[in-house]
Every structure is written in C-alpha cells, then in structure tokens.
Amino acid sequence: MTSDRKMAQTTLEQRPAGGHRVSQWALAWRRLKKNKVAIAGLGIVGIFIVMAAFDRLVALYPPKCILGVSPACQLDGRLHSNSPPGLAYPLGTDITGYDVYSEIVYGTRAAFLIGVGATGLTMLIAVVIGLAAGYFGGWMDNLLMRLTEVFLVIPFFLLLLVFLQVTIKLAPANTGSIWLVVFVIGAFSWPGAARIIRGEVLRVREFEFIAASRQIGASSYRILFRHLFPNVLHIIIVLATLQIAASILTEAAVSFLGFGAPGSNTWGQQMYNSANYVEQAWWGTLFPAVFVTLMVMGFNLLGNGLRDALDPRLRE
Amino acid sequence: MFLVPVFFGITLLVFSIERLAGDPVQLYTALNPHINEAQRQLLRQSLHLDQPIHIQYLSWLSDLLSLNLGFSYSGGSVAVLISQRLWATLELQLIGLTLSLIIAIPIGILSARKRYSVLDVTITSSSLVGTSIPIFFLGVAAILIFGYNLHWFPSGGFQSSDPSRYLYHNLLLDQAWHLFLPATVYTFAILAPVVLLVRSSMLEVLRQDYILAGRASGLSERSVMYKHGLRNALIPIVTYVGLYFGGLLAGAPVTETVFNWPGVGKLFVDYTTQLDFPVIQAVVVIITLMTLVANLVTDVTYAYIDPRIRLE
Numbered sequence: 001m002t003s004d005r006k007m008a009q010t011t012l013e014q015r016p017a018g019g020h021r022v023s024q025w026a027l028a029w030r031r032l033k034k035n036k037v038a039i040a041g042l043g044i045v046g047i048f049i050v051m052a053a054f055d056r057l058v059a060l061y062p063p064k065c066i067l068g069v070s071p072a073c074q075l076d077g078r079l080h081s082n083s084p085p086g087l088a089y090p091l092g093t094d095i096t097g098y099d100v101y102s103e104i105v106y107g108t109r110a111a112f113l114i115g116v117g118a119t120g121l122t123m124l125i126a127v128v129i130g131l132a133a134g135y136f137g138g139w140m141d142n143l144l145m146r147l148t149e150v151f152l153v154i155p156f157f158l159l160l161l162v163f164l165q166v167t168i169k170l171a172p173a174n175t176g177s178i179w180l181v182v183f184v185i186g187a188f189s190w191p192g193a194a195r196i197i198r199g200e201v202l203r204v205r206e207f208e209f210i211a212a213s214r215q216i217g218a219s220s221y222r223i224l225f226r227h228l229f230p231n232v233l234h235i236i237i238v239l240a241t242l243q244i245a246a247s248i249l250t251e252a253a254v255s256f257l258g259f260g261a262p263g264s265n266t267w268g269q270q271m272y273n274s275a276n277y278v279e280q281a282w283w284g285t286l287f288p289a290v291f292v293t294l295m296v297m298g299f300n301l302l303g304n305g306l307r308d309a310l311d312p313r314l315r316e
Numbered sequence: 317m318f319l320v321p322v323f324f325g326i327t328l329l330v331f332s333i334e335r336l337a338g339d340p341v342q343l344y345t346a347l348n349p350h351i352n353e354a355q356r357q358l359l360r361q362s363l364h365l366d367q368p369i370h371i372q373y374l375s376w377l378s379d380l381l382s383l384n385l386g387f388s389y390s391g392g393s394v395a396v397l398i399s400q401r402l403w404a405t406l407e408l409q410l411i412g413l414t415l416s417l418i419i420a421i422p423i424g425i426l427s428a429r430k431r432y433s434v435l436d437v438t439i440t441s442s443s444l445v446g447t448s449i450p451i452f453f454l455g456v457a458a459i460l461i462f463g464y465n466l467h468w469f470p471s472g473g474f475q476s477s478d479p480s481r482y483l484y485h486n487l488l489l490d491q492a493w494h495l496f497l498p499a500t501v502y503t504f505a506i507l508a509p510v511v512l513l514v515r516s517s518m519l520e521v522l523r524q525d526y527i528l529a530g531r532a533s534g535l536s537e538r539s540v541m542y543k544h545g546l547r548n549a550l551i552p553i554v555t556y557v558g559l560y561f562g563g564l565l566a567g568a569p570v571t572e573t574v575f576n577w578p579g580v581g582k583l584f585v586d587y588t589t590q591l592d593f594p595v596i597q598a599v600v601v602i603i604t605l606m607t608l609v610a611n612l613v614t615d616v617t618y619a620y621i622d623p624r625i626r627l628e
Contacts, residue, residue, distance in 0.1 A: 169591055
C-alpha cells in the first residue's frame, strides 16, 4: 500500500511541471492545426471523402444515366451529347450523354480505391523490406538493397503500360477491373519508400533503448514490432499519404493513355473517353483532370504538413 | 560494381514479360491472315523459339550486347525507329530541363534567403500546388487555350506536314513554333519540385558556420549565396538531375502523346498498344542503361563538387 503510494508520488513528480500528459499524436495534431496549408489539404481530402461516401446524394443523376434517353433522366426527351455546361448539367455532358459532373462524383470512390489500395500494397512491401534490411543488416541488407536498386532503375511507368497491355491481350474478360491497375502500381512503387524506411530503422536501431531491450532478452520479433516499427511509423504515415497522391496520378495518366481498365469509371478513363472530342467538348476531358489535380493536391499538402508535424526531431 | 547484376536482372525481367505475353509468333503474324503453319514453323526457327528458354534468353542478350536490336513485328529496324524519334525527345527534354533549372534555382535561393516571409510562404505553397498539377491537365488546357481558341500555336506535332504552310516559309521557325507550347508546359510541369529541392537544400547550407564566417568577413551577398551557398547545396540537385537524365529517353510518354510529339515516349506508347516486343524491349533496355550510366556520372560529379567525397 505504502509502496504503491510512493510510486504514484514519484511518477507524479516526474511529470513535466504544469501539465497533464499529452500523447505524441495529440502533440502532432496541435502542430498540424497551426499549418494552414496542411489544414487546407485535410479539408480537400475531407470533402472528397464526403463525396465518395454520399455519391448518390451529391450527384445530380444516377450512374451511367444518358441524359434524354435513360428513363431516370429524361429531361426534354432529346439526347444531350457533348452539350456545353448549362443549368441541367453544370459541367456539361460527354459524347454518350452522361452528365460530366455526376460521373466525376461517381469516380471519387474509384480514386480512393486506387490511391488507398495501391498504397496499402506499396507500404506493406516497403515496410517489410525496410525493416528487414535495416534491422538484420549484413547479407540480408545487401540482397534487399540490390533488389530495391533494380526496381528503382527500371522505367516503372513504361513497364506498367506493358503489363497492362499484356493482361488486356491475355485475359480480355478481366480488364474491366481496376484491381489489376491497383496491383501493378502497388507492386512497383515501393523502392523509394523502402529505402527511406531502412534509413530511419538504421538511425533508430542505434538508440540505447534498443540495446537495453536486447540486453534483457527481447526477441528480434519483439524489437522489430514493439520498438522499431512504432518509431518509424511517422515516416510511414507521411510516405503513405504522398503515395496515395502519386498512385492516383499514375492511374490517371495510364488510363488517359488508353491502358486503363476500359469498363471502370475512373477520372482517367473519363478523360480518355472524351479525349477525341476535346476540340468540340473540352469539358469532358478537362473537368475530370481538374478533379484529379484537386485530390492529388489535397493529399500532397496534407502529406507535407504531416511530415513537419510528425518529425520527432522537431518535437518541443 | 553492382551495376552489372542490376542490369542483368532487368534484362531478365524484360525478357520474361515478353514470354508471359504468349507466343511471339502469334503476335508477329497477327496481321497476316494468309500465313500457314509451315511458315510459322520457319519463323519460329529463325527467331530461335524452338530452342530451350535459357538459350533463347542468351541469344537475345548477345544480340542486344552486340547492338543488334532486331526488327519490329510491323517491319522496320528497331534501331532506325528509335534513332528517328530520338532527336525530338532529346530536344523537348533538354530544353525543358535547362529552362526549369534556370528558373527554379534563383527562385529557390530567394525563398530560402527570405525564410518564413510572405514571399517564401507564397513560393513554397504554390510549388506544393504545382507538384500536384498533372502534365495532362496543363497540356490539354494549354492546347485548348493557345491552340484551338487563340490559334497562337499549333495544337501538336513536330512541324507542319505541308512545306507550304511553314511559318514564314522557314522550316526552323516552323519547328520552333511547334516546340513552344510543349516546351513551356513541360518546363512548368517539372519546375515545382526543383524549387522545393533548391530551397530545402539551401536552408541546410545557410545554417552552416562558414556562411556566417563569409558574411562576417564582408563578402558580398551575391558571393555568399552563389559561390559558397549554392555550390554546397548542389549535391541533391545533381542527384535529381542525374536521376532525371536516366529517365530522359522515356520521354514523358504523356507529354508526347498530348502534344502528338514524335518522340521515343510516343513511339513506346504506340508500339506497346500493338505489343510489339522488339521495340518495347529495346526502349526499356536502352533507358535502363542510360539510367545506370547517369548514376555513374552523378557519382563522379559529386566528387567534383565536394572535395570531401574525393578524399574518402
């Protein structure tokens, strides 16, 4: 009893004067809040999340509704194809007669799917390789870093096009799925992140608490996941945020060139479908591109803000 | 010296993608309905496809190393195809890179000098926004405004197809006229990351004691910034340019497609649609080689810029 109280007292005394304990995440959030640019990025991402979650409410028409033809959007009963922006369709209509605005809204989910899906795979590979190379060192580090270099040197974007074209030829039935695009982007984007994580692991590995925990007999597994991983998590969060932006951008470029999934409704695919009519109906190509830019910007601004907010060396 | 295994790893990868895509003879003869099985067999032999897979790889590799790039499925020597497109790509890329460095370095230095000022915040945030603007957006918007709408510049291509329509009846002027829009868009598209890089690199250097010492001993601001500051801040910039040079030939496939620019990037996109593997493999391998060479050159440049690296 007394010893308990004594312990409670000492811990109380050890706390910093004049404050209750604040977690590192709360501290990071405080720093992030002060950064107007990062908050703008967070706001943009937030708006897109709302758009994706409530797409039926935000859009004017149901998905794939041909204005003037489909029963759900009859308007005046005349096909509205490549019509300029107007009252019934604020961003115009495309060649088929879809409302450009509504189709963009429905494309938001696909954009998140691509961004988050490809990033998930990228970070998984990058974390495993970065942790293993940084922690075990020696021949393991050598081998993994040479492998990383191979992936760093290969012209990723070009191979991406080849892969997608090959699968279109091999399995035409599956090309409606964007998962393939997601998978290929994810499988090739990890080398940069793996290198950075490895560098950070090399730095954290030298800290005394790692040596101390090894001294008291902690297993490699425990050191890797209880000590190293949480201490490189801030880098992983920043890299992931920026990678989401990069993946969305890559998919848009790939689809714009005509190598995307033809049946999918991504912003890049919308641009590709309208690109032939850009002279008569620029809105079909330009507006999806504007939304790609906005979302990429949102994640980039947020990622850069997070980099400053989460950097442990800047902690007060 | 790890360059050699890296190079072989990549050739192996490129080679296996082709074999994964199915029978090359099918792809080769896809456009010819009159071909019979005996002719296919003959073709198979001439392409060494009747031999075991590792022999196929080795013979492909030895052709490659003896600079024999082979023939495209649709006819024509791959080497000729690439060399015809090379100039257009190099022209666009080198002009874009040079212009963006010339513009970005002073802006980045200015931003670092006036850190946290209104100017600095404006430059940094607009650069952050700039890194997010995809080239297809900038390109399409520029073509729409300055090409279709204002008719100031052609909407694409390398030169007018008809000599009588050359600008002022001069081929060079006509080419420059066609180059203006893609080069401008390209410069802007790659500008923002360089500004941010120069800024952060300069900030790092300006904190050093020798900058303070330089100022204290009465050196001019110009001398402090460009002679002592910039030179020491160059390493990350050289790394960026080095990486960039490696990917140079890849051209931006997107820029070249948007502007209908007859470069290697457009060539690659067109031939990939046809799965014309001799062209695909040649482009990928050449780009990889260029990247590796660029890495080497970058390392040598480090030693030139920073004597400390030379001494190690």
